[in-house]
Amino acid sequence: MKKYILLVAVLQFSVVKSQIVDAKFFNKEIKNSSIRQAKADTIVKSPFLISSIKVYTSEKTSYVSNLVKKIQNKNFHPILLLKYQPDGKIFFNETYYNGTIYQSSFYYETNGNLILKTNKMSSNPSIDYSWLRYDKKNYLDYELTYEIKDENKLQFQRLMKYKKEIQPDSLKVDLMNYSSDSLLSTVDTYTFFKDKYIVDMPVRYARKSYYRAFGDQYLPYQIDGYYVEGRTANFSYNDKGFPLWENWVNDKGLENRTEYIYNADFTERITQQYHMLGTEKSTKFVNKFNKKGDPVFKQTIEYTGNPLDIYTWDYVYDEKGNWIESKKYWQEVEKGIPKKNKLVEHIIREIKYYNSPSEFSPEKSPTFDERATKYLTSVPTYAEKIEKENKERDEAVKAGNYALEIPDEKHDKIEDFTPKYWTLKEIAYGNLNEDEQDEAVAVYETPSSDGDGDGQQVLAIYKKDNGKWKLWHQNFSAIMSSDSGGMMGNPFDGISIKNKAIVVQHFGGSRDKWSYTHRYRFQNGDWYLIGALVGFGAPQDYFGKFDYNLSTGDIVASYKSELSSDEKLNASKSWSRTLKKKIPLPKMDDFYPGGTETIVNGRTFYW
Structure with a gap:
């Protein structure tokens, strides 16, 4: 009977602990670059049932010379191709820059977890493979990246391990980043509580960051060591998650302040900076958006009240509500008077849609190279050995116990x-x-x-x-x-x-x-x-x-x-x-x- 009661108690405790943070939020907030690249899609407002988007520009600074398309009797150059699954996840990303084509492919499990990202570029025959693995609770466990070079040569690139420690009211995670030299380069610590988490990043611009849940996202409300030691940044938001103000303070008091002002439907957004230790108005940024959320106006006003140049946008939309053509104009402002509009950027987007989700057939994922399995243990072991040797070395050198x-x-x-x-x-x-x-x-x-x-x-x-x-x-x-x-x-x-x-x-x-x-x-x-x-x-x-x-x-x-x-x-x-x-x-x-x-x-x- 006592064994039964003990088992029930353990099970109940495990259930409570597992609810500290949902795995979906954990994997999103842990700041894994591969996951973010697969989901970081602000190019369209509603990607569902979009099959692909190809983006062209009339600019000549970043095109691939042999990939030119005549549109509206003008030469346009491709800069981006995105391919989507019917659920909105990106499975292929192709960018074009300075004569080189960069390609990334993303592969998912049936539950939606990203399990593999591959990278390659046209100027190099090698391929990078980033494999992501999850634990039994669906939390990200590690990401292992290796490169396959000519003649099937395998080379280690990076290992990120997520070391978890479950506590009664929190989940602590040490993100251990092993770089290409097999050494431990950084250790960032995430501590998740219910509806909030804290990040310790000792060698980053934000030493300690505090996040709080706002609907389906987490937003920072305090950052210690913001760019410099001794500075704290505080943030406030409205009920929709839009920022209201941002204060920078140090041991002497207020250092800097920024306020954010909106109209009723958020189509006009003003960012007002304050200088002189946050007491006097400084630069103001005015941004306007249409009802679809696309930018239509941008202007900076100096602290003297002098308005600077104006940028505006025009759009053409398809029947689904996504823009397929964008023109950006520049108006030079001299002594407060805007001059004539000049077209500075012309973008065309070719958007294709699925008629039905059944049209999509996922590409089969490459297989994991078993030769790379050794890195999961050999790299941390080697890094630990080097760290120990370095510590001994530092202590010996400090004490002068080394050969002269x-x-x-x-x-x-x-x-x-x-x-x-x-x-x-x-x-x-x-x-x-x-x-x-x-x-x-x-x-x-x-x-x-x-x-x-x-x-x-x-x-x-x-x-x-x-x-x-x-x-x-x-x-x-x-x-x-x-x-x-x-x-x-x-x-x-x-x-x-x-x-x-x-x-x-x-x-x-x-x-x-x-x-x-x-x-x-x-x-x-x-x-x-x-x-x-x-x-x-x-x-x-x-x-x-x-x-x-x-x-x-x-x-x-x-x-x-x-x-x-x-x-x-x-x-x-x-x-x-x-x-x-x-x-x-x-x-x-x-x-x-x-x-x-x-x-x-x-x-x-x-x-």
């Missing part, structure tokens, strides 16, 4: 010299002395002890000793630190051995870019710098070059500037100089790339 130099040892392979927590960047082989045997050079990135990501980089030189590799020399200045490349990241750009010299390359900058090539040779019992080649400049602006053969003292320097002016665009000013400057060769261990300067023709070159 390469130990004087012998190994069969160069890779075996790598100290723990160091990263081997590159190895090169070649002859560096008078014997006929190859030596080796390697570059390493050491841990950043202060946590700023700027790690010292080390150059190591190896030679053979009785069949094994032995450390010949290690240097801590010839390779720039890992964060010295500016926007380009790590500046180390390669190492090689040529003409019995070590050749080190660096590259960095942002708009203004620079490059270094330094050559080092062993002579007179030590390593010396024998050559420096420097390049720097910005596109359509200037470029400089400095080539210094330190062995001979020969210098060739040049500079070219491209000047833009109203009289003559891209006018150029350039010069080139050759000179001789013999100096004692700098030792490798005393030299820092970019730390020495030479002035030529009044311009300073850093090498």
Whole structure:
């Protein structure tokens, strides 16, 4: 009897928990991109029984050149093709852009769940497969994406796992996103309650978001950490789910405010922004819609009251009430007075309908490649291992428990010299002395002890000793630190051995870019710098070059500037100089790339 009562209690508890959030809402709100692409259809107001929609534009900026259709004696270019099931779900999406055709296909279970999305493009023979699987309660369980390349090669792309924890009054879900490198890139946490849920996204623009049910949708009513730390955004809606106002606040009070104003039938919608900490009216956006909900008017009014340009739309509708032709016009406004209308966009939509749902015959889904099954366990296991190693590494580096130099040892392979927590960047082989045997050079990135990501980089030189590799020399200045490349990241750009010299390359900058090539040779019992080649400049602006053969003292320097002016665009000013400057060769261990300067023709070159 007691066992029976206990069983009933467990069953009742399970039923209560399962009602926290309906699976349909769960799968919709969990922000899965594949599901959203299959359902994100704002192109028509009522997609039911629509078979397909093909969209053409008269613009020439994004068309496929060999796909042109003459409509109304004008050339139109296809930009989008959508195919629907009779229930309104998209099963095929084709877009055309810059000579490439992108295709996505969607496959569903009989209960309506999306189980597969495929992606391919005309310029690449490979196909991406995104498989979605659901648990017994019909909640999304995981999405696994892999790529099939030439010769049936399989390559892992992404795994998203939905780790669920059922609690008495909530359902907690950790969305674990494993990227193409098999590492755990993000973990977003959803906590569902009855009629609301909370999302924690530690590395996104909205750190913590609160959603509440409004009819058949959930809308955000509060977002913490909105774009910046310490800012909270609050939202209010009317009974139809239209926004009424939005406030941004921080620890000092109101930061920004936006109000939304509507007429009785919502055909006119005004967005009023406030500046000066949300106290004075700023920019106003006026949008008007027809009775079908299609935009017909758009204008921005500055905070001074000055009206800007006007955009309007005209439509032609089919007998089902969906528009099949749209014309967008632009009116320039000067000193408050609108000028003549100009047609700026002409869209044609070819819409086909089913006469009966029975006309639709779903395409058979491709089969799951069983070779990909291993990713479900191997990827999380590998990610967990790397995460553990990284944690140990961070703790060791913080405590200073790592090698500061390469130990004087012998190994069969160069890779075996790598100290723990160091990263081997590159190895090169070649002859560096008078014997006929190859030596080796390697570059390493050491841990950043202060946590700023700027790690010292080390150059190591190896030679053979009785069949094994032995450390010949290690240097801590010839390779720039890992964060010295500016926007380009790590500046180390390669190492090689040529003409019995070590050749080190660096590259960095942002708009203004620079490059270094330094050559080092062993002579007179030590390593010396024998050559420096420097390049720097910005596109359509200037470029400089400095080539210094330190062995001979020969210098060739040049500079070219491209000047833009109203009289003559891209006018150029350039010069080139050759000179001789013999100096004692700098030792490798005393030299820092970019730390020495030479002035030529009044311009300073850093090498």
